[in-house]
Amino acid sequence: MRIKRSNFVSKFLLPYLLVLVIPIAIGTTIYQKTISVIETETARSNMTLLNQSKEIIDRRLDELDRIVQQIMLDPNLITYQYMEHPFDGSNTARTIEMKKSLVNYNLFNTFISNYYVLFSSSKLVMTPTSVYDLPTFYQQVLQRGDWNYETWTNLTIDQYHSRSIEPASAYTIEGKERQMVTYIQSLGLPSHTYATVVMLIDNQEFAKLLRGLDISDGGYAYIADQNGQIISYIADDDQPAAAPAFRRFPDAGGTIFPSAQTGNVMTTYTTSSYNGWTYVVSQPAHIALQKATYIKNTMIAIFVLSLAAGLIIAILMAYRSFRPVRFLFQTIDSLKINNDALLQEMEKQRPMLRFAFFERLLKGELPHADDRNPVMERLGIRLDGSAYRVAVVSLCDDRLRLRSELLPDPDLLHVKFKDIVSRLGDAVYVHELNGNRAALIFSSPAGPADDGAAEYRAGEERFLRNLMVEMHKEMYGNPSVGLGNAYADPEQLPLSYREAQQALDYTMGRGMSGLVHFHDLPQNNSSYSYPPEVEMKLVNAIKVGHQGDVKAVFAGLLHENMEKRNLSAVMMKLLLNDLKGTVAKLGDQIAIDDPKLAGQIQTLLAPADRPEDAQETMRAIERTCLHISDIVDRRKKSHNDQLLTNVMQMIHEQYRSSSFSLGVVAETFRISEVYVSYFIKEQTGVTFSEYVERLRMEQAKAMLMDDRYSVKDIAEQVGYNSSNTFCRAFKRMNGVSTTDYKKATAGV
Numbered sequence: 068m069r070i071k072r073s074n075f076v077s078k079f080l081l082p083y084l085l086v087l088v089i090p091i092a093i094g095t096t097i098y099q100k101t102i103s104v105i106e107t108e109t110a111r112s113n114m115t116l117l118n119q120s121k122e123i124i125d126r127r128l129d130e131l132d133r134i135v136q137q138i139m140l141d142p143n144l145i146t147y148q149y150m151e152h153p154f155d156g157s158n159t160a161r162t163i164e165m166k167k168s169l170v171n172y173n174l175f176n177t178f179i180s181n182y183y184v185l186f187s188s189s190k191l192v193m194t195p196t197s198v199y200d201l202p203t204f205y206q207q208v209l210q211r212g213d214w215n216y217e218t219w220t221n222l223t224i225d226q227y228h229s230r231s232i233e234p235a236s237a238y239t240i241e242g243k244e245r246q247m248v249t250y251i252q253s254l255g256l257p258s259h260t261y262a263t264v265v266m267l268i269d270n271q272e273f274a275k276l277l278r279g280l281d282i283s284d285g286g287y288a289y290i291a292d293q294n295g296q297i298i299s300y301i302a303d304d305d306q307p308a309a310a311p312a313f314r315r316f317p318d319a320g321g322t323i324f325p326s327a328q329t330g331n332v333m334t335t336y337t338t339s340s341y342n343g344w345t346y347v348v349s350q351p352a353h354i355a356l357q358k359a360t361y362i363k364n365t366m367i368a369i370f371v372l373s374l375a376a377g378l379i380i381a382i383l384m385a386y387r388s389f390r391p392v393r394f395l396f397q398t399i400d401s402l403k404i405n406n407d408a409l410l411q412e413m414e415k416q417r418p419m420l421r422f423a424f425f426e427r428l429l430k431g432e433l434p435h436a437d438d439r440n441p442v443m444e445r446l447g448i449r450l451d452g453s454a455y456r457v458a459v460v461s462l463c464d465d466r467l468r469l470r471s472e473l474l475p476d477p478d479l480l481h482v483k484f485k486d487i488v489s490r491l492g493d494a495v496y497v498h499e500l501n502g503n504r505a506a507l508i509f510s511s512p513a514g515p516a517d518d519g520a521a522e523y524r525a526g527e528e529r530f531l532r533n534l535m536v537e538m539h540k541e542m543y544g545n546p547s548v549g550l551g552n553a554y555a556d557p558e559q560l561p562l563s564y565r566e567a568q569q570a571l572d573y574t575m576g577r578g579m580s581g582l583v584h585f586h587d588l589p590q591n592n593s594s595y596s597y598p599p600e601v602e603m604k605l606v607n608a609i610k611v612g613h614q615g616d617v618k619a620v621f622a623g624l625l626h627e628n629m630e631k632r633n634l635s636a637v638m639m640k641l642l643l644n645d646l647k648g649t650v651a652k653l654g655d656q657i658a659i660d661d662p663k664l665a666g667q668i669q670t671l672l673a674p675a676d677r678p679e680d681a682q683e684t685m686r687a688i689e690r691t692c693l694h695i696s697d698i699v700d701r702r703k704k705s706h707n708d709q710l711l712t713n714v715m716q717m718i719h720e721q722y723r724s725s726s727f728s729l730g731v732v733a734e735t736f737r738i739s740e741v742y743v744s745y746f747i748k749e750q751t752g753v754t755f756s757e758y759v760e761r762l763r764m765e766q767a768k769a770m771l772m773d774d775r776y777s778v779k780d781i782a783e784q785v786g787y788n789s790s791n792t793f794c795r796a797f798k799r800m801n802g803v804s805t806t807d808y809k810k811a812t813a814g815v
Contacts, residue, residue: 105356106333110322113280113335117346120276124290125341127178127272128250132230134172135252135264138184143168148254148261153189162191162198171195180247181240182266183209187224210239223265227257232292235270235299246270248298273299277348286350287311293343316345325352421446425498429457429506431561431600439557448496452510454520455560456553458531459567460484461546461575462538463503477503480542487537491530504571506564507531515553524553531582545580547571552585561600595642596627602649605692609653612700614693621689629682639681646688647672653695664698667691710736711750714743722762725788729755759786764800767793771809778805 138144143165147153153162172195173179184193185201192204199208205216222233233249240247250266277288282303289300295313302311320337323329333356336347424433424442433439443450462480481499488497488507496508511523531548538546549571551563566585574583601620608616628642654668671691714732721727732755733740747755763785770781782793798804803811 102356106324109333109350109356110324110335113348113350114320114322114337116279117335117337117348120290121337121339121344121346123276124273124344125339128232128342130176130178131250131266131268134176134179135230135250135266138169138264139252139254141168144184144254144262148186149188150186151188153186153191166193166195166198169193169195178268178272180245180267180269182264185224185263185265187261187263208241212237223251223263224260226253227255227260228253228263232298234296235273238267240267248273270299274301277301280348281350281354282348284351284354286348286354288346288348289313291345291347293345298344311349313345314347325356417446421448422499424448425496425506425508428557429498429561429564431604435558450496450508450510450557452512453514453517454511454523454553454555455557455563456509456527457551457560457564457567458507458509458527459500459549459551459564459571460505460507460534460538461503461548461571462505462542463544481505483542484538487534487541491533491537495530506567508560509553510557511553514555516555520553528582535582547574547580548582549574550582550584565598565600595638595645597624597642597645602645605649606653609692609696610657610699612696612703614696614700617689617692617696621685621692625682625685629685643681643684643688646685650688650691650695653692657695657699664691664694667694707746707750710746714747718759719762722759723766723784723786725783725786727759727786760796760800763787764797767797767805768801768808771805772812781805 143161147161147165150158150161152158169184173181181194183204185191186193190201192199192201192208201220202216205219211219228251231251233251235246235248238245238247246269248268248270250268252264253260254262254264273290277290277299278301280286280288282288282301285303287300287302289311290298291313292298295315297310297313300310314334316336316338319340321335323334323336325331325333331352332349333352334347334349336345338345424446427433428439433442439450442448462484480503484505485497488495494509498506498508500506509527511520511527513520513523528550531550535546535548538544549567549569551566551570554560554563570583570585570588574580601624605617605620608614608620624646628639650668651672668691671687713736717732717735721731729740729743733743736743744755747753747758751758753761767781767785770776770784776784778794779790782790785793787793787796794805797808801808
């Protein structure tokens with residue numbers, strides 16, 4: 068028995084352990100080398116990011132120096148800095164001239180948030196757009212943290228500065244609190260300064276350069292000047308901390324690797340030769356070396372699994388038939404995980420796509436149902452009622468301030484607004500607008516002229532009034548809502564949206580609040596109606612050859628300007644001139660060689676030798692537009708016929724090639740694959756793939772009746788890479804296999 072046991076150990080366990088020792092020894096060596104390599108790579112990566120940040124900031128600060136030099140060398144500034152009474156006599160003109168000479172640099176230099184020129188003699192503050200006296204400026208425009216006026220002027224005016232940069236501090240600028248880095252340059256002598264240039268740089272400009280560094284779990288990064296002041300810093304958001312302490316380093320750049328002396332922290336630093344600033348990133352060792360930790364854990368796991376597998380391999384052999392099943396389960400789980408991830412990613416993109424859809428819808432860029440309906444179906448949007456209208460809501464009352472814990476941040480306002488709307492009901496769509504506004508899009512089953520229309524309109528207004536009550540409770544203001552008219556066609560949603568905007572602008576402009584209907588606004592008959600979106604709709608309809616849309620636009624213009632409004636002769640003439648201008652622009656944009664059309668346009672644009680009949684002139688303009696639209700439509704149809712002939716010829720010539728595809732057709736005719744697919748489906752009634760497959764099947768059936776060809780030969784000659792693929796396609800298309808078909812047609 069002892070011999071048998073010894074043989075078992077020597078033949079089974081010992082050889083396995085001997086083999087196992089080799090990869091363990093190799094893995095240990097590789098792990099040690101990997102730690103060293105990863106430390107070096109992490110240090111190099113951090114140093115690269117720090118150097119990139121340093122170079123960008125050095126370049127930006129050099130731009131600031133050059134801009135300040137330009138300001139200091141301004142002749143107006145050189146003479147104006149000594150003026151003590153800026154508004155006496157001709158000094159007022161010099162003051163205005165001084166302000167005009169200041170260039171608005173922040174329009175083309177995003178690094179500069181704003182800048183100010185402070186004059187100690189005249190006690191004025193100038194910007195490219197405004198002039199303030201110093202006390203008013205500090206009280207109403209700009210304040211630094213809890214500093215009083217004297218402390219601030221002592222820093223900026225009483226002290227002499229040469230390219231001084233103050234660390235990031237809290238500023239209140241026009242009521243909004245922001246973190247700013249301050250650049251100060253004095254004009255004059257150290258003993259007496261006559262003017263000071265103060266430039267504000269948003270701290271985010273520095274912080275965003277450092278955010279590429281991994282500072283999670285207690286790490287931090289900072290920029291310090293040559294005196295050790297922390298100009299800007301970022302820290303782990305999960306563990307917010309005060310500004311880190313400045314640390315001096317032995318040389319201009321390098322890396323201090325983790326050790327017990329460094330608190331198990333890895334620090335990389337570099338110093339700018341331009342201004343002596345130090346750029347530092349400090350990371351906990353497990354963050355800096357997380358790849359090495361992963362490799363270590365992986366190796367331990369492999370060792371444990373290998374050892375366990377060696378000890379129980381005899382048992383597992385009995386269950387080897389289970390391996391395919393286990394592999395199948397793993398594959399299914401992997402597919403499920405990938406599918407869930409894909410669904411989550413699609414769901415993340417949905418809000419952005421819905422926003423873009425509503426933006427185009429309200430601007431009138433989706434006038435046709437063929438453009439709208441497929442997008443709405445994919446995004447889960449239902450606008451299938453019989454009446455449509457838009458309301459525009461002001462989310463912030465300009466006459467009130469929100470509570471300190473709810474500052475009027477636009478994102479916060481929109482989130483709270485959507486929450487309120489979702490609680491009140493889900494039969495309305497919300498679309499965010501610029502300027503603290505939001506649009507509500509209603510659709511109801513009753514059309515504007517139906518029996519139940521009044522009840523649905525009243526329900527929408529009750530919803531809006533309840534919404535204003537909830538907004539007043541939770542957003543601390545008196546909300547205003549502009550409501551457009553209801554229309555039977557979703558194509559007129561842009562018109563309802565414009566009416567709602569006009570109603571809200573009317574209300575806000577008069578300091579009122581509440582719900583205002585567009586139809587309740589006082590009608591202004593002194594001007595005509597030909598808004599830009601109507602002109603765009605007319606131009607687009609002509610360019611695509613939709614004569615029905617052209618007629619609809621002119622019918623709307625006639626109704627709006629000749630039936631609803633009592634226009635003066637001057638206003639009617641201006642309207643007709645605008646319409647003629649549209650025709651003239653179309654004539655330039657669409658190159659049409661048609662003598663009759665050229666004569667029509669020339670006659671239409673020629674000066675009238677007698678008073679015009681407004682309605683007849685409008686009809687003449689409409690006929691000209693319809694003529695252009697008809698020419699465009701015929702040209703498009705002719706082009707489509709030629710394109711269809713060429714595409715069909717190419718398909719019939721190349722369908723036998725296995726490499727023939729939709730992309731080949733698109734590349735040949737230099738058009739997109741999406742358009743080729745849509746064009747073929749529109750012209751033939753079937754998709755490109757279906758059409759090509761039918762051609763291949765017809766050719767295959769003819770060849771199957773000839774005994775000289777095998778199935779493999781037929782598959783290759785009709786465009787399939789393998790006979791298996793061909794056989795599956797043949798059975799799917801014809802309902803029988805190639806063998807059965809060959810038998811059924813034998814002797815025919």
